[in-house]
Amino acid sequence: QQQVKQSPQSLIVQKGGISIINCAYENTAFDYFPWYQQFPGKGPALLIAIRPDVSEKKEGRFTISFNKSAKQFSLHIMDSQPGDSATYFCAASMWAGAQKLVFGQGTRLTINP
Amino acid sequence: DTGVSQDPRHKITKRGQNVTFRCDPISEHNRLYWYRQTLGQGPEFLTYFQNEAQLEKSRLLSDRFSAERPKGSFSTLEIQRTEQGDSAMYLCASSLVNQPQHFGDGTRLSIL
16 A cells, blocks of 8 residues: 556657656555656656646646546646656655655656757 | 755765765755666655655665664664665755646766
8 A cells, every 4th residue: 555656667669759747656645746856876856746636737837737526637748858857756755745754666767869 | 055965976885885975955845855866767756755754765775774864854864784776876856735847957876
């Protein structure tokens, strides 16, 4: 019940295209869903996060879509750029992020120029 | 505003040795978390503190692992009698209560 499943494992997108990464969770007690971006040799950096009281949140080129009934959420990266090439992790937590984060397995995103 | 700082960045040691890592959180962050990340996987929770109190420990944290945050500021993670399976990136994160967690760049541990 603690798992967060992420897909795809790897993704190649052309520059200017839309990158879409999906996550599914089981524990209905989760109420905070962040996305982190990680470059090689660096720690994860928070990109954007959502609470279940909204179905979508947008920050610049990054959008989270949230489907509470399906227990799924996704990250959309619009106008993908080579600098977006990184590993992306979805995560989930209880108590508005005050507790431990449960991470997905990660998606290695490559943006071809 | 400096970020989360971890030291050392890399540690190479022989199997059976003890190692200690240090994490300095963002100033005034009262929550401090430790995670472990193996190659190609997402970080896995190990333990977390609020101020100096250790509030939760994962089953991953065997009795060879101990973490402390003696004055509610920096934290140390010690691994005794290291094993091959301990090779990983050890990540520290900090936050204010009910605020996002911010990660350091980790300590990469390699066991020979």
